[in-house]
Amino acid sequence: MATAADATPPNYRQAKAVKEFDESKMGVKGLSDSGITSIPEFFVHPPHALSDLKLTSKTAGSLPVIDLAGLESADCRRTTINQVKEAAKTWGFFQVVNHGVPVAILDDTIRAVRAFHDEPRDVKAKYYKREEGRGVMYASNNDLYRAEAASWHDSLQAWMGPEPLPPEELPEVCRHQVEAWDGHARGVAEKVMELLSEGLGLERGRFKELTFSESRVFVGHCYPYCPEPDRTMGITPHTDPGIVTVLLQNRIKGLQVKHGGEWVEVSPVHGGLIINVGDFLQIVSNGEYKSVQHRVVANSEKEPRISIVMFFNLSKWRGSGHYGPLPELLSPERPAIYRDFTAQQFLDNFYSKGLDSKSFIEKIQIQN
Template sequence: MASTFDATPISYDRMKEVKEFDESKKGVKGLSDSGITCIPRFFVQPPELLSDLKKTSSKLSSTGIPVIDLSNIDNSTVQRQTIMEQVKEAASTWGFFQVINHGVATSVLDETVAAIQAFHEQPHEVKSKYYNREERKGVMFTSNNDLYRSKAAAWHDSLNMWMAPEPPNAEEIPETCRKEAVAWDMHSTAVAEKVMELLSEGLGLERDKFKELSFLGSRALVGHCYPYCPQPDLTVGIVPHTDPGIITVLLQNGVEGLQVKHGEEWVDVKPLHGGLIINVGDLLQIVSNGEYKSVQHRVLANSSKEPRISIVMFFNLLKWKGSGYHGPLPELLSPEKPAIYRDFTAQEFFDNFFNKGLDSKSLIDKIKI
């Protein structure tokens, strides 16, 4: 099947097709629901990425990313120390881990997933009212934030809500998920605060250090829908990338697809009902001076008739230092452990993310000393 796309006809106008798809405001769910059997050409990924999709470690996938029980973090100093060391180890080696007994009821998780799914399953005429590409503010429904910046589109739609520091007005959030989105902002932030305390302690810093530095002050909630794809061997749900911010809290339904790069192997992340996935972002790798690792992850195109739903909460730095710069925390530096990254500006950070498609560690690579 892949050979069909080996040569691009001279008559093929990629930008025209991309624009028609974007202006239809139907997203990939609209394509999937229409019953197509072949995906549009601009979704077909480059050969090097497609060949890499087959590289999955069955051995590591059977164990998966670390699972950490948070139920005893406040019961005793000894138990908290044990959990902190587990979080530190996972953030240093995997960059990804799953938390259970995190304080949010399973019923709340299920309601949040159902609400985001309900939004994506609305008729196109209803959803299209929210379709736009005004990044970094308000509410935005779109397919592929980087549609015009990437080499190939990926098979997903997204509902984006910038929850802090300037939350949208309640009436701006779609009614189908309004109550749940506002509640999830609160619940996921509470979990992130617990995890960030443990990560701060893991570096030998005060428990509240990361909170004081406003590491949770900027938040974006993204509800992804990965509908059925008729040719999952030709595209991806989301391309391999690292998250640019501090940490990410991920809630997903039971449909598989997420993979994490561990060493040279891709590992399947098995959905764990009631669990939440935490991963380290590029900024946390930088401010920790490389102690914590931001790692590549991707989502395979969905071959299941049931849509894959994931709700991602991105936590990012709000208050930049001085005239708007940041770098490794001075408290972590010494003659024995000098800075491995230079300071960089807020403008560099945002330009690096919004002026290109999703990718891996490009900011980190630019500021390495």
């Protein structure tokens, strides 16, 4: 005999479970630490989304590793510019070494972010909210209410610029390290942006002049142990919306990049940083640089995977309030392949949906 519970629509039950999980403020880390042996249903992804989880390529090669030492030498700089340009065109991702940040600082930053995620629930709960765009926010899945299924990660986010974030707003356990990392990551990003700018034939400081490093968001992801990693994702396939992303991670694998139609597993290089091209850079470069899909598989290791991301975007728009391909990159032989758009259109697209691939780029592409 059917019960009232049986008559409740599944999507209603799922929405109720999502809301209860969100309001508990326990996060995925809390679920994992509780010793569960199966994941809640709203974390289970449909079969089509999981069908290629095991299909990482053995033939597509590995992420380019680029040495940033010796940029003061004209010959070395030219070589590095060409390497960065090629990687940004063909992979959309590359690792950099000898970037100027001591390994001890990288390790300390990772330890501090893990220390936050290891804090008791009531300590972390003070930062738990869903108001994005300013201040500090701790939450599980920033698209929890927009996505088809939740993913197995929690995040600490802090909007570091263009308006400086008062240090006291950051959690005490990682305050000093997050503040310091903001400066270090910005330094690396600006160094890489110079090379990317020169790779397009522009002046070295053109991207900085366009404020491409002023609007910055720090995100400290934690991917705890998942008891059923084959039924969910760490983060679903997506592209990053901004200019460039600087990524620092611990030794636990999980990041995969789409290359040549196949998923390639990224092996972390100790002391290295991963750089990737965002949608905005693909657009302003008029398609010269590529923003590519990437994802994180659910963590089957007992140790949590820690991933620290700095997203960089411009903070000042052109006087017209629009942006698109840089005019100096356009010619009759190479016309614009994307139409101009406003900041509001860009932000509305990102915050109105779950993480996905390149829908905004597809929306503004000019059809021939």
